[in-house]
Amino acid sequence: MIKDEGTVLVHSDLDAMESTCNELHVGSSHKGGLSDISTISSIVSAQSETASNSGQHQLKVYLRVRPFSKEEMSSNEDQRCVVLESAQTVLLQAPRGSATLKSSEKGIGQAVHKFSFSQIFGPKVDQANFFEGTIKSQVHDYLEGKNALIFTYGVTNAGKTHTIQGSHKDPGLLPRALDLIFKHIKGKQYDQVNLKPYLSSDVQFLGPDQVKLEKSEKAALFALLKEEDDQHSKADGSSVNTSTSSVSSVSFSSISYDQTVDSDTTSEKFSMWVSFYEIYNEAVYDLLQPIPSAKNKKRSALRVCEDGTGNSYVRDLKYINVQNSGEACRILKIGNKHRSAASTKLNQSSSRSHSIFTIKLLKIDGSQVQRISELSLCDLAGSERCNKTKTFGERLKEAGNINNSLLILGKCIAALRHNCSDRMKNNYIPFRESKLTRLFQSVFCGKGRACMIVNINQCASIYDETLHVMKFSAVAKQVVQIIPTKPLEHLAPRLVGRDGKPLVKDGVIDGEALESYLSEEELLDEEDEAEMSILPQEDLLNVIENLKEKLLAERRRNLVQEIEIRKEMGDAMLQQLMESEELRSRQMAELKESYEEKLENTFELYKDALKDHAYQCALERIEDKYVHVDEFFAEQQKTEEFKRKLVEAENRLQSSAQRVVVVTMESATQCSPESLAQEMAADLKKYQILNEAKCAAENLCKKKEEMIKSLEKKIGELSETLQEAGESFMEKSAEIEGLRKSLAGQGLEINRLQRDLAEKDTLVSSLTEELAKLSKGHPSQSRPRRGLLANIRESVTSPRKGPLGRTLRKSVKATSSSTTKKTPFH
Numbered sequence: 001m002i003k004d005e006g007t008v009l010v011h012s013d014l015d016a017m018e019s020t021c022n023e024l025h026v027g028s029s030h031k032g033g034l035s036d037i038s039t040i041s042s043i044v045s046a047q048s049e050t051a052s053n054s055g056q057h058q059l060k061v062y063l064r065v066r067p068f069s070k071e072e073m074s075s076n077e078d079q080r081c082v083v084l085e086s087a088q089t090v091l092l093q094a095p096r097g098s099a100t101l102k103s104s105e106k107g108i109g110q111a112v113h114k115f116s117f118s119q120i121f122g123p124k125v126d127q128a129n130f131f132e133g134t135i136k137s138q139v140h141d142y143l144e145g146k147n148a149l150i151f152t153y154g155v156t157n158a159g160k161t162h163t164i165q166g167s168h169k170d171p172g173l174l175p176r177a178l179d180l181i182f183k184h185i186k187g188k189q190y191d192q193v194n195l196k197p198y199l200s201s202d203v204q205f206l207g208p209d210q211v212k213l214e215k216s217e218k219a220a221l222f223a224l225l226k227e228e229d230d231q232h233s234k235a236d237g238s239s240v241n242t243s244t245s246s247v248s249s250v251s252f253s254s255i256s257y258d259q260t261v262d263s264d265t266t267s268e269k270f271s272m273w274v275s276f277y278e279i280y281n282e283a284v285y286d287l288l289q290p291i292p293s294a295k296n297k298k299r300s301a302l303r304v305c306e307d308g309t310g311n312s313y314v315r316d317l318k319y320i321n322v323q324n325s326g327e328a329c330r331i332l333k334i335g336n337k338h339r340s341a342a343s344t345k346l347n348q349s350s351s352r353s354h355s356i357f358t359i360k361l362l363k364i365d366g367s368q369v370q371r372i373s374e375l376s377l378c379d380l381a382g383s384e385r386c387n388k389t390k391t392f393g394e395r396l397k398e399a400g401n402i403n404n405s406l407l408i409l410g411k412c413i414a415a416l417r418h419n420c421s422d423r424m425k426n427n428y429i430p431f432r433e434s435k436l437t438r439l440f441q442s443v444f445c446g447k448g449r450a451c452m453i454v455n456i457n458q459c460a461s462i463y464d465e466t467l468h469v470m471k472f473s474a475v476a477k478q479v480v481q482i483i484p485t486k487p488l489e490h491l492a493p494r495l496v497g498r499d500g501k502p503l504v505k506d507g508v509i510d511g512e513a514l515e516s517y518l519s520e521e522e523l524l525d526e527e528d529e530a531e532m533s534i535l536p537q538e539d540l541l542n543v544i545e546n547l548k549e550k551l552l553a554e555r556r557r558n559l560v561q562e563i564e565i566r567k568e569m570g571d572a573m574l575q576q577l578m579e580s581e582e583l584r585s586r587q588m589a590e591l592k593e594s595y596e597e598k599l600e601n602t603f604e605l606y607k608d609a610l611k612d613h614a615y616q617c618a619l620e621r622i623e624d625k626y627v628h629v630d631e632f633f634a635e636q637q638k639t640e641e642f643k644r645k646l647v648e649a650e651n652r653l654q655s656s657a658q659r660v661v662v663v664t665m666e667s668a669t670q671c672s673p674e675s676l677a678q679e680m681a682a683d684l685k686k687y688q689i690l691n692e693a694k695c696a697a698e699n700l701c702k703k704k705e706e707m708i709k710s711l712e713k714k715i716g717e718l719s720e721t722l723q724e725a726g727e728s729f730m731e732k733s734a735e736i737e738g739l740r741k742s743l744a745g746q747g748l749e750i751n752r753l754q755r756d757l758a759e760k761d762t763l764v765s766s767l768t769e770e771l772a773k774l775s776k777g778h779p780s781q782s783r784p785r786r787g788l789l790a791n792i793r794e795s796v797t798s799p800r801k802g803p804l805g806r807t808l809r810k811s812v813k814a815t816s817s818s819t820t821k822k823t824p825f826h
């Protein structure tokens with residue numbers, strides 16, 4: 001929050017601040033330009049640097065905005081891309097022509113982005129205020145024994161080297177830190193050179209000859225600088241004052257602190273050692289190592305190793321004892337001369353490597369080293385893109401390596417952030433994928449506090465890259481480091497002898513401790529063999545004895561590890577088998593159920609289909625000539641009625657005919673022939689009517705009989721159809737029966753498979769028991785070792801043929817025969 005011009009109230013609750021990049025819609029004004037805010041941020045005190053007591057620290061991410069150079073000022077570029085809103089927030093507004101603006105116009109992303117930082121330092125902030133506002137408190141913590149890592153991140157030409165090193169007149173963070181440290185230890189310096197940092201965080205006790213060697217190396221290094229200076233001055237044709245004072249004049253006369261030096265009342269002493277190396281094209285080079293004069297001779301790269309505690313260190317890296325800031329500056333100068341720099345399109349002298357300057361401070365009480373603390377300042381190479389910098393050939397390869405290691409750094413930071421946001425998750429952090437992250441790993445994992453300085457320049461031409469850097473930093477800001485609150489005194493460094501063996505108070509070599517202390521890389525390798533050949537015979541024998549012991553111990557460790565791995569693998573296999581068996585039986589049951597269901601459904605479908613079919617057929621056949629049953633019965637009744645009437649008519653006809661005969665006979669005797677003829681005509685007429693009725697009735701009867709016959713025929717056909725339907729139903733039932741039988745067969749197959757599985761279960765459990773017996777025979781060591789992965793790989797890829805496998809079989813035999821006789825490893 002800006003109180004008034006020139007004053008800033010530091011946000012009391014940094015955690016509450018927005019820590020991610022916020023995308024805003026265009027509309028924020030360009031008002032309140034940089035100069036207003038930059039003057040404000042310059043006086044921010046180190047109050048915000050207070051570490052939390054909980055041991056959790058949000059990664060400090062500072063932003064430094066470089067001022068425009070004269071050329072940039074006079075160019076026509078948009079100079080309003082970066083707007084400092086407050087001491088913690090900054091707006092980035094995409095300039096015309098930038099890819100970001102083009103994308104936002106297409107509706108992808110926004111044109112304005114807002115970022116927050118632990119603290120923002122504008123272009124007018126000078127080096128002294130920047131130091132005060134950023135790492136000064138961390139340097140104080142370092143003097144109290146806390147490790148620290150400070151690294152700068154940004155595109156090329158953004159001011160990273162300027163921030164870390166500065167210039168002779170305007171020194172940067174490193175010279176200021178050195179100066180502060182020397183002021184703090186003034187009068188308490190350990191004036192001997194016999195205690196030297198060793199491996200990652202231990203101390204080596206040097207013998208007189210080693211001390212001599214150290215001194216001569218240092219003198220040679222300084223002589224080299226003098227020589228080079230002489231050569232340069234001859235080439236320049238200027239005269240140079242070669243006295244020590246002239247060299248130490250490189251030190252920072254401009255630095256002045258109100259630092260009261262403690263009076264030397266205690267027996268505490270401090271010894272300071274510095275190293276300077278670079279990571280160039282994924283290879284580590286010692287910048288304090290003279291560059292080979294022969295043109296075709298290459299600099300030798302150093303190896304990154306891990307000590308017994310898993311911390312990475314650069315093997316054979318030179319550490320030089322420095323007594324004052326002048327000497328430290330000369331070391332920095334020598335290293336800078338050897339550093340890989342080149343002229344790129346964007347920067348006249350662009351650092352093409354990541355350079356790391358490390359200061360190790362030993363706190364010594366009497367002859368006891370109480371603690372060792374480490375401060376590293378890392379100047380990362382620029383994160384530019386190749387097309388912007390017009391890089392080709394070697395430059396392109398450099399850019400590729402730079403971008404790759406920065407990409408991995410980004411991945412590590414993102415994974416750390418992810419793990420912080422969800423404590424339950426423990427995502428893999430790819431520290432081992434680049435040398436840079438390997439060396440940063442221990443700090444990020446709690447060995448010390450890290451702090452990131454983001455450098456940007458405001459040029460519109462590099463806006464897209466700058467935005468990328470800002471997004472990276474937004475992620476970094478969310479990383480929370482968990483640092484043990486215990487002071488480092490509790491972790492007093494291990495003191496080792498001249499040949500790297502740990503020393504105990506009475507001077508006796510502790511072989512056991514040594515064995516567990518040395519890393520795999522410290523075991524016999526080609527270089528060791530080469531070194532051995534120049535030792536006297538007695539020493540050689542000792543070395544051989546020592547190596548034999550180490551080898552034995554290593555073999556035992558490998559054996560135990562292999563047994564453990566095999567046991568783990570056995571358990572895992574068993575688990576997998578059980579799981580797959582369970583899965584299979586579940587699948588079988590489900591399959592059975594689904595088959596049964598399908599069969600039932602098909603059966604029902606067939607049944608329905610048959611019914612439908614029969615019904616349809618019957619319907620089709622009777623549809624046209626359908627006669628209702630009631631009608632049929634009515635017709636039958638009518639026929640019966642007609643038949644009855646016909647019989648009656650016939651009877652009546654007969655009786656009439658008889659009467660006619662009688663009457664005729666009577667008439668022939670009694671009546672006149674005329675009346676008789678009339679009567680006969682009338683009777684004949686009656687007879688004719690009756691006969692007609694009879695014929696009609698007979699025709700009707702015939703018709704009805706035909707109808708009955710056709711209906712009987714239809715019924716016959718219907719019963720035939722039903723018969724056919726019944727037969728097809730029987731066929732389908734037989735089919736269903738067949739399917740049921742095959743299902744029963746499958747059930748038997750499942751049972752057989754289950755029996756097989758049970759047999760395999762017993763086999764696995766017998767194997768597990770065997771393994772358990774084996775592991776009982778060999779007490780396990782759960783300490784994880786480097787090379788475990790190699791062992792696993794070996795045992796997984798060639799468990800029978802691999803050397804580890806052979807070792808196991810041999811060792812198992814040897815162990816089983818010897819366990820009863822002796823226990824050599826206890």
Ligand SMILES: Nc1ncnc2c1ncn2[C@@H]1O[C@H](COP(=O)(O)OP(=O)(O)OP(=O)(O)O)[C@@H](O)[C@H]1O
Pocket residue numbers: 065066067123154155156157158159160161162163347349350351352380381382383455
């Ligand atoms: N805060 C600043 N004040 C004045 N000048 C600065 C500032 N920061 C950087 N410069 C100048 O800008 C130029 C580029 O800076 P520098 O070489 O430090 O960039 P860099 O980020 O280290 O680049 P590279 O990654 O290519 O090495 C130098 O001339 C430097 O003096």
